Amino acid sequence: MDFTADLPVVQVRRAVMRRALIATDLPPRVALAMGDEPLLLRYTVGLFGYGLIGCAVTDAESCLRRLAEQPHGLLVCSDSLKGGDVLSLTATVKDRHPQLKVIVIGTAPVQDPALVRAGWVDGLVAERDMTFRSGALQAAVLAALGGHHFRSASMRDLPVPAPISELSPRDYEILEGLADGLTDREIAERLMISPSTAKSYTKRLLQNMGARNRLQALVMALRQGLIRLR
Structure with a gap:
């Protein structure tokens, strides 16, 4: 398929996300944590542009260290890290930095039910839902910055066991x-x-x-x- 005509729309989405983050009371800085280095590079260049990227890491320990060194407003991470577990990482991040917004990009064919259920994850987006025309990632970011939770289309109807109770x-x-x-x-x-x-x-x-x-x-x-x- 030819998506050349959609390129301006992609640029507009990026600009909208940048403006939305800057307009909040959150630190205008984005942390990226992704175990796959090519994926990390892609989001470093294409998500918000270099100006707002505060750190780019592949493991949980480095992510926690960078967040402790400098305040960030948004964490975007993949469900696979080279060191550490995304569920534990995001829980720790929310415990230490309650105001920080967390977006997780699901790259696995079958998503972990615990991750789908995790109430502290502000946005969960399946990579397969992130097409040129869907705007799924932009929707997740805008929802999170607005104080709402977001799950992309393929995540909404996943069979998830009823939780034991509301765990922090x-x-x-x-x-x-x-x-x-x-x-x-x-x-x-x-x-x-x-x-x-x-x-x-x-x-x-x-x-x-x-x-x-x-x-x-x-x-x-x-x-x-x-x-x-x-």
Whole structure:
């Protein structure tokens, strides 16, 4: 197909997204985190233009470090990273930077139900929905900047199990620690909180899930697709 006639529309979309970000009270800076380097380069050049790109990384650790060094208004990441897990990354980002808007681009043929359900992800866009004429990514960005949640067309009718309860980003971080076999003290070290706080978070998680102990919580989370064993 010939999309030459649509090129001006693509340029207008980029300009609209730039203006929308600059017009908010958020820092006018975009963070990109994508495990695939060619994909990262494509979005670095084509998403907002170089002027608003604050960082471009391929792993979760680098992303968290850059966000801590300099405030950003928007994080756009893919569902695959070279280091780290996008679910854990986005949960941590929202916990540390609540105002930052998060857009995830789904590149996998079958999307992780936990990611589809993650309430802290402001926009989730399947790469296959991002065509010349759909404007799916622009819609996700504008919705997120306006304080709304967005799921692209193929994401809206996915069969997702009913959630156990409304879990917070911190709850998911605790679950990830349980899945990795960590003690409360080790979870505290990972999350840079005190052991007593980690213990309190774990207790709250069990109550939220209606679980008797850590093992039952882990089994329930695995069955619901809330976490994955690495």
